[in-house]
Amino acid sequence: MTDTDRERLRTVFGEDAELYDRARPEYPAPLFRDLTVLAGLTPRSRVLEIGCGTGQATDPLARLGCTVVAVELSSDMAAVAGRNLRHFPNVTIEVAPFESWTPPAAPFDLVVSATAFHWIDPDIRVHKAADVLRTDGTLALIHNEHVAGGTEQFFIDAQTCYERFDPKTPPGWRQAPAADIPDDASEIDDSQRFGPARFGRYEWEQSYTTRSYLDLLMTYSPTRSLPRPARDGLLACLGHLIDREHDGRISKRHLTRLTVARKRA
Numbered sequence: 001m002t003d004t005d006r007e008r009l010r011t012v013f014g015e016d017a018e019l020y021d022r023a024r025p026e027y028p029a030p031l032f033r034d035l036t037v038l039a040g041l042t043p044r045s046r047v048l049e050i051g052c053g054t055g056q057a058t059d060p061l062a063r064l065g066c067t068v069v070a071v072e073l074s075s076d077m078a079a080v081a082g083r084n085l086r087h088f089p090n091v092t093i094e095v096a097p098f099e100s101w102t103p104p105a106a107p108f109d110l111v112v113s114a115t116a117f118h119w120i121d122p123d124i125r126v127h128k129a130a131d132v133l134r135t136d137g138t139l140a141l142i143h144n145e146h147v148a149g150g151t152e153q154f155f156i157d158a159q160t161c162y163e164r165f166d167p168k169t170p171p172g173w174r175q176a177p178a179a180d181i182p183d184d185a186s187e188i189d190d191s192q193r194f195g196p197a198r199f200g201r202y203e204w205e206q207s208y209t210t211r212s213y214l215d216l217l218m219t220y221s222p223t224r225s226l227p228r229p230a231r232d233g234l235l236a237c238l239g240h241l242i243d244r245e246h247d248g249r250i251s252k253r254h255l256t257r258l259t260v261a262r263k264r265a
């Protein structure tokens, strides 16, 4: 992705922050149990979250009692996060691009980014995360992957809609099984600022009605950035498929990956 594409596409989430908040799922609870152990989190921990969105990962960290500073690019996403997290005096949300955000003097014990790190400038993100961590502090990256499973026939048939309305779709493309998606800490390793990474993998399925699945798709940047006629055509095609072939309900399999590394002295 070019710098220009990244800077354009990363703004699409805030176009409809309420939809994002309604449609995007929370992360699996075992991920936060593992993160708590791997990062040694306690209620005294200071956590920085990059790209909090409307608070999908912020909420479980806030519930641990940690002090959480969340940096979010979109003022609309930050406003919804502020509403969702209003009962947590231990959470502060700051609206800024992480790249130019001014960190406080006190270092953090954990820097976490959930489905957001890839939107940050790759020349800056790992080193700035390391700079704001204490020695032995933890960088934790959470990634969501679309994987084979759930209502498999729907996802096979859905490709005809994508091939028709999204010219970037490779013909005959199929979702990969979760087992074929590797863990990857090459960017963290290459920075030489962190020790060896540890990994967690969490597979889960979620059931969607036609409406809630189309809403979910509208929270993804590739769908939001399609030209309007193609996007409308794609959503109508997928909606008909769910209604006609699957009685208005499908299930989708998700893989959430956790990558954790400790800052070197």
Ligand SMILES: C[S@@+](CC[C@H](N)C(=O)[O-])C[C@H]1O[C@@H](n2cnc3c(N)ncnc32)[C@H](O)[C@@H]1O
Residues within 6 Å of the ligand: 010, 011, 013, 014, 024, 050, 051, 052, 053, 054, 055, 056, 057, 071, 072, 073, 074, 077, 096, 097, 098, 099, 113, 114, 115, 116, 119, 120, 121
């Ligand atoms: C896919 S959303 C993830 C939101 C949330 N963390 C979640 O897990 O659902 C990516 C978020 O990163 C934010 N973002 C993108 N670029 C950013 C930047 N340079 N600095 C801070 N936040 C950024 C977007 O506004 C958006 O809220």
